[in-house]
Amino acid sequence: MTDVLDSPTRTAELLHAPDSPDAAWWRSAVIYQIYPRSWADGNGDGIGDLPGVTARLPYLKALGVDAVWFSPFYRSPQADAGYDVSDYRDIDPLFGTLEDADAMLATAKELGLKVIVDLVPNHSSDEHAWFQDALAAGPGSPERERYMFRDGQGEDGSEPPNDWHSVFGGPAWTRVEDGQWYLHLFDSKQPDFNWEHPEVRAEFGSILRFWLDRGVDGFRVDVAHGLIKEEGLPHWSADLHLLDEGRHGDDAPKPPMWDQDGVHEIYRQWRAILNSYGQPDRILCAEAWVEPQERAVMYVRDDEMHQAFNFDFLSTQWRAEDLREVVASSLRAADSVGAPSTWVLSNHDVVRHASRLGLPVGKPRPNGISAADPQPDRELGLKRARAATTLMLGLPGGAYLYQGEELGLPDSTDMPHEYRQDPAFHRTNGEEIGRDGCRVPMPWQKDAPSFGFGPSSDTWLPQPSVYGDYAVDQQEGVAGSTLELYRSLLAARRERGLGTGGLRVVEGLGDDVVAFENVDAAGVATLVVANLGTEPVALPEGARVLVASGALDADGRVPVDTAVWATR
Structure with missing residues (x-):
């Protein structure tokens, strides 16, 4: 019937209630995430770079987005795809130079696109000068106070200081030659900063100003809920799963490494720095996997951050009752602090929603899909993904899009294991497939080498052969294509003021x-x-x-x- x-x-x-039609841009902006190594390769080495990005920015203007967020392009050993930063004030040679960054910023400004850059404050690379100084200086030195060094347990100190686990699998502690241990909630090449130390706070204030002075419009803050750890670093033996870090259930105690109240003082200090550049133009967006929503919106109070990703929405199952509830509860929580909700369906850390929604409803969200796993229904996943995006872009507030979702790209689910680079895959011996499948380089032209990603056939991760059918040149101007759907949605959203509705x-x-x-x-x-x-x-x-x-x-x-x- x-x-x-x-x-x-x-x-x-x-x-x-409707927002003011002339509200600050970020309250209703649609922001497009570029994963620099996978968007456009300008020199043919198989890795995306800033000159490649700059050449392709007109595509984003035609798509209809308001701003671009860049995953890290800083100098890095690339142990975690640039989220292990060795120099926060320089561009990694893989991606270009500071001059290339300036040229990209200038082009974006000419096109009317704002630019947000990733900031990685929870940890640095172990090749950062500060960490190298800490290793050389030894136990008890001022240099070690900038990180989380501790003596081990047991008579000879051979046991870790506590039982914390890494989000990427394995222990969260690594021992150095002199016997002390350092904390790394992620990979062993990503030592956690000690955010109780005034030099760390001063350094990141300086880093903010460095990029603001170069003209960036804001920062997406990585692991925003993790900077402060509970005093005494109490034991916590539960596993930490990637992208569920702050989710611990209604009845369970809060993990001592996530969402500590002390983080909010840091963000109030940062907000004051951004405001000094002219409120409300420069913004902070929190990557904060925090529950319940009442705690999550504490990050977007009017003297802290401007936006926080709505991961509850991303994680919601494809059921009408669940979606209605998450939309209502999200808006109630955000309204309680006067902030917009910021919707998202895909990013560089999760299975693309064109694949995720092709899996059976009710199953847990996987961290990657391999050829040995049950495969998503590609046709069903794309149909639901198009519907989910249409629903999302019809909601008031901000929204983030992940590169390639406007093409309907599925995850790469048949990638041979020898190509996988995600630390989670290697630290768990393949038990966690990891995030490489959503990070595969973009297809621009079906019949070009590397599908137009660059001038050569090289790509840092292999592209599935089916990606050619999703290429930009196969969809541009084609009625009913996913690319043209996104263009229509973004044009109508702007024309009808849905972001401020x-x-x-x-x-x-x-x-x-x-x-x-x-x-x-x-x-x-x-x-x-x-x-x-x-x-x-x-x-x-x-x-x-x-x-x-x-x-x-x-x-x-x-x-x-x-x-x-x-x-x-």
Whole structure:
């Protein structure tokens, strides 16, 4: 039996009130993440670089995004793809030079695109000058106080200081030649800073100013919930799983390495630095895997960060009830501190949502997919991904897109193990497949070497042969392609002011349908409908479809796993 809505029921009260149409740009911005080594290779060495990025920036202008976020391009040994920084004030030669960074910033500015750069404050590389000085200076030295060095347990100190585990697998402590141990919540080549030390705080204040002076518009802060550890470093034997670091259940005690109250003082200091450059133009965005939402939004109070990724939304199963609840609870939590919610579906750390949504509903989200694992349904995953993005971009607040999702790229699930580089894969002996599958270089041209990623056939990770069918030149100007869907969504979102709109629940379409009205400050409404059920759904009488994630059926109804925007 097909559900038909003759008289839709709008909830009387707005779930979320409209923002001012002239609110600060970041409150409604759509920001595109570039993973520099995988977006565009300018010199043919198989690794993306800043000149390659600069040449391709007009593509992002045509896509319709507001800003670009760059994963790290700093000088690094690349033990964790640049999240192990050896010099925060220089560009790694893999990616170019500071002059290349300046040229990229200038081009972005000419195109009207703002630029956000990654900041990695929880840890440095073990090749950072400070850590090398600490090793040379020995136990008890001022140099070691900048990191988390401790004596070991046992009569001879041969046991780690506590039982913490690394997020990447294995112990979170490594012993050095003189017998002391240092903490690394990630890889052993990523020693944690001691954020109780004033020199560490002063150094990062200086790093912020260095990049602000060069013209960046903000920072995405890596592991924003991890800088402060509980005093005394108490034992915590539970495993730490990648991207679930702050999620510990309602009844479990909070892990002593995550979401400590002391982090907020740091971000208040940083906010003051950014404000000194002209509020509200420069921003901070928190990567904070924190629960519950009431604690997560503490990072975006009006004297701390501006945005925090909505990982609850990313992690939500493809069920209407779950999606309705996470949208409502997210907006309530963000509104409680006057912040926008910042929606996201994919990034460089998770299985792409075009693959993730092709897995059975209700299963835990995997950290990577190998050829030996159950394979996603590629057609179903893409259909649901297009619908999920249509729903997401119809919600008020900010949104982040991950490079290649506008092409509908799936994860690489058949990558031979010998190519894998993620520390999680190696530290767990392959038990965690890791994140390489979502980091494969972009396809630009189907019939070009490396699918147009660069002038040679070299790529730092192998591209699946199917990526050619997803290439930009196969989708540009093609009606119904995923690329053209994204362009249509972003143009309509901007035209109708959906990022600053209010939100009202619409009922009556059935339990398996997510439906909202996005209402602008003048009262003009856009209907957002996503059908997660088993039968097509009829739109209200007189509804005119603006954008649809897939073709409507012959009777003008919304098919299963399809979302639309409409006027009424």
